[in-house]
Amino acid sequence: MQYLLMIYSEENRWSQMTDSERQQGVAAYQAYTESLKKTEALLGANRLQHSNTATTVRLVDNKPQVLDGPFSDSKEQLAGYYLIDVPNLDAAISWASRCPGAAHGVMEVRPVWTAPYDAPSAA
Template identity: 90%
Template sequence: MQYLLMIYSEENGWNQMSASERQQGVAAYQAYTESLKKADVLVGANRLQQTNTATTVRLVDGKPQVLDGPFSDSKEQLAGYYLIDVPNLDAAIAWASRCPGAAHGLMEVRPVWTAPYEAPSVA
């Protein structure tokens, strides 16, 4: 089953780190990514650009309303993700707890809905 491991962290935390701390952080993520690859569970992963590059779109009265910035204004922002394919939630949680993001922010683990969508029948 596929799970999305979403990494939430303080957006300016990276800028507050020393060059040495950044190098250690990059190395930790590279090692984590390599371990996911070796276990053959990695489906995909990416780091996201900062929230000032985000655009939020919603429909208001059937017309798109476009706003600069993220949907939520909070201390921790979605910084990146890993998409993994593992047998169950326990395995996904185990991988999430090994992610460097768990040490400096939080990890959200969410199953991917892979079943085809079926509209309810109208009787």
């Protein structure tokens, strides 16, 4: 089953780290990513640009309303993700707990709906 592991962290933390701390962080993520690749669980991953580059779009009266920045204003922002394919939620949680992001932020684990999509029936 596919799961999206979302990494939420404080955006300014990276700029407050020393060069050595940043190098250690990059090495930790590289090792984690390699572990996922070796088990063939990794489907995709990426780091996101700073939230001030985000654009929020919603429909108001069927017309797009475009706003700069993220929808939520919180201390922690979505910083990146891993898309994995593992047998069950327990395995996904295990991988999320090993992610370096869990040590400096919050990991959200969410199952991916796969085709065919079946809408819940109204009872």
